[in-house]
Amino acid sequence: MKLLTLSTLLAGALASFGISAAAASASQFSDSQVQVYRTTEQAVGGISFTPSGRMLVSFHPFYEPETKVAEILADGSSKPFPNRDWQGCVRADGSQKDPDTCLNWVLGLRTDANGIVWLLDSGQASPRVTPKLVAWNSNTDKLERIIHLPSPVSLPESQHNDLLISPKHQLIVIADEGIATGPVGDKAALVVVDLKTGQSRRVLQGHPSVMPDTKRPIVIDAGTAGQKSIPVYVGVDGIAMDKDEEWLYFAPLNKGELYRIPMLALANPSLPASVLANQVQFWAHKPNNGGLSIDVDGNLYLTEVGERRIGIIPASSREYRPFAADPRMIWPDGVSLGADGFLYSAAAQLPLSAPLNDGKAENQPPYYIFRFKPLSAGVAGN
Numbered sequence: 001m002k003l004l005t006l007s008t009l010l011a012g013a014l015a016s017f018g019i020s021a022a023a024a025s026a027s028q029f030s031d032s033q034v035q036v037y038r039t040t041e042q043a044v045g046g047i048s049f050t051p052s053g054r055m056l057v058s059f060h061p062f063y064e065p066e067t068k069v070a071e072i073l074a075d076g077s078s079k080p081f082p083n084r085d086w087q088g089c090v091r092a093d094g095s096q097k098d099p100d101t102c103l104n105w106v107l108g109l110r111t112d113a114n115g116i117v118w119l120l121d122s123g124q125a126s127p128r129v130t131p132k133l134v135a136w137n138s139n140t141d142k143l144e145r146i147i148h149l150p151s152p153v154s155l156p157e158s159q160h161n162d163l164l165i166s167p168k169h170q171l172i173v174i175a176d177e178g179i180a181t182g183p184v185g186d187k188a189a190l191v192v193v194d195l196k197t198g199q200s201r202r203v204l205q206g207h208p209s210v211m212p213d214t215k216r217p218i219v220i221d222a223g224t225a226g227q228k229s230i231p232v233y234v235g236v237d238g239i240a241m242d243k244d245e246e247w248l249y250f251a252p253l254n255k256g257e258l259y260r261i262p263m264l265a266l267a268n269p270s271l272p273a274s275v276l277a278n279q280v281q282f283w284a285h286k287p288n289n290g291g292l293s294i295d296v297d298g299n300l301y302l303t304e305v306g307e308r309r310i311g312i313i314p315a316s317s318r319e320y321r322p323f324a325a326d327p328r329m330i331w332p333d334g335v336s337l338g339a340d341g342f343l344y345s346a347a348a349q350l351p352l353s354a355p356l357n358d359g360k361a362e363n364q365p366p367y368y369i370f371r372f373k374p375l376s377a378g379v380a381g382n
Contacts, residue, residue, distance in 0.1 A: 033324040033373065034310075037344065038076055039366035042067070044346035045107045046162070046334045047369070050115050050138045053339040056081055057369075060333070060348045061105045061125065068103040069119060072369075081117075082136045082143075089129060099129040100146055108162040108174075108334075110381060115139045118172065122160040124180045131160055133172065133193065147193060149174075153200045156180065157187040161237055162291070162334065165381050168245040169267040170195045175250060176202075178235040185212050188235020188252065192266050201269060209261075209280045210236035212254035218288055220306045220351045230356055238292025238335075240300060243379045249300060251286060258286045258300070258313065284318040287311065291335035293343055295376040303332035303345055310335065310345060310372065324372045332370070337378035342371035 045060035055072040059065035067087050070078040080087050089102040108120035115138045123129040131154045135144040149160070159180040165172050172193040178185035189205035204210050212233035220228050234253035241248050241263065248266060251258040265271060265279040289302035289311070298315030301323065309325030310332060331350040338344050347370070349363035350356055357363075 034326045034329070034370050035342075035372065036326075036328075036368055037342075037371045038072055038369040040072070040076075040078065040346075040369065041365045041367070043348040043350075043363070043367045044333075044369055045348060046109045047336040047338075047344045047346060048109045048111045048117065049336070049339045049344075050111050050117065051113060051339070052115065052138070054138060055338075056109060056111070056117060057346070058106045058109055058119075060350075061107055061122075062348070062350060062353065063363075064125070068106045069109065082141065089125075090127070096127065099123075099132070103134065104129050108160065110163055110165055110336075111138065112165050112167065113380065116144050118163065118165060120160050120163050120174065122158065122180070123154075124159060130154070131158060133163075145198075147172075147198050147200070149191065149193075149200055153191055153202045155187055157182070157185075159185075160191065162239055164239055164241050164248075166241060166245050166263060166267075169263055171263070171267055173239060173241075173248060173266060175236045175239045177237055177253070179232070183232045184214060185233060185235030185252070188212070190236060190239075190250070190266070192269075194269075203266070203273070203276060204236075204280070207277050207280065209250070209257075209259040210252060212252045213256065214254075216254045216256065216288065218254065218306055221308070222306065228351070230351065232356075237290055238302065240292045240294040240382045241379070242294055242298055243296045249283060249292060249294065251289065251292065253288055253290055253305065256285055256287070257282055258284045258292075258302075284313045284320060286313065286320050290331075290333045291345060293335045293337060293374075293378065293382045295374045295378050297376040299375050301335055301343060301374060303335050305331050305333070305350075308332070308347075310343075312375070314375075326368075326370060328368050329370060337380060337382055338371065341373070341377060343374050343378055344369060344371045346370070 043060040046058040105122045105125040119134040123131040131149040133147040159177045174191040178188035188210045193200040218230040237253040239250045291303040300313040308329040312323040332345045335345040352363040354361040
């Protein structure tokens with residue numbers, strides 16, 4: 001969920017917070033529910049599975065990877081997706097490609113029931129390009145369509161992080177964290193894309209439900225010798241949608257509350273901003289979290305970026321509790337449903353990267369992709 005310019009923006013602010021890489025003791029966690037599914041040589045951000053079971057990942061853009069999106073093959077190796085030509089918008093000689101033929105900065109990716117892979121290109125790697133959604137048909141291996149997200153839907157501060165697809169409402173909803181130009185996501189918002197027209201709207205910007213709590217930094221490994229505080233304040237990050245496509249659940253990373261809003265409200269472009277804001281409901285208290293997913297019974301699963309674990313908010317109690325953990329789960333980011341019924345999450349090791357670790361790069365392979373069983377069947381598209 002991080003931005004490419006953090007090293008210059010935050011180096012001074014983080015100097016007093018950096019520490020060496022202190023691995024948490026395995027005895028702190030109950031990891032019986034977690035399996036290591038794959039290891040990779042590059043940090044993974046987003047994960048998506050096609051209906052045929054192909055595993056696609058974004059390599060975390062924080063590390064400026066040469067390959068933006070890849071398919072993880074059965075033997076654990078990877079190959080660029082959709083192909084090598086799409087990886088990066090600058091040629092070897094320094095000339096620029098047509099932005100509609102390349103990927104610039106990708107974290108979020110989702111696949112619909114028809115095998116269309118939607119790649120969310122936030123466009124913020126230098127030189128910046130207009131953000132866009134790239135729809136690639138994984139069955140025919142051809143470009144399906146591109147939906148541009150120009151101003152005023154996208155701002156200079158926009159960091160489009162995650163997305164979900166609503167076939168029922170023919171919408172894509174995007175979480176814009178708002179931290180592309182600085183460490184405080186005070187321009188965070190949701191972006192609603194009409195799949196029938198390709199038109200998009202920026203909604204809820206400035207509303208408390210999408211804004212970070214600037215008194216709540218990201219705390220890593222709280223209560224251990226390696227505890228540190230990272231003064232980055234991320235707006236709306238994780239989003240999920242229930243099986244009936246009635247509710248969108250969402251939350252800023254740096255906030256103790258999670259919210260929901262009716263999908264019908266988001267689908268109504270004529271709804272005044274004030275009326276839309278009044279549709280937002282508080283749902284539950286939570287820790288700082290990145291990714292968000294849901295099962296058919298409405299249980300929500302959250303990646304705790306500071307605590308090497310996955311948590312759950314059961315629909316029955318709406319009270320957060322830890323669910324599954326592993327000491328190698330350093331900054332679990334997104335969480336996605338696999339074709340086998342497991343939920344998948346990857347650990348990106350962001351707290352060990354130089355910008356967030358007093359200038360010392362202690363992140364290193366292997367990077368882990370974990371999986372765990374939800375309490376009930378997961379919801380496709382989450």
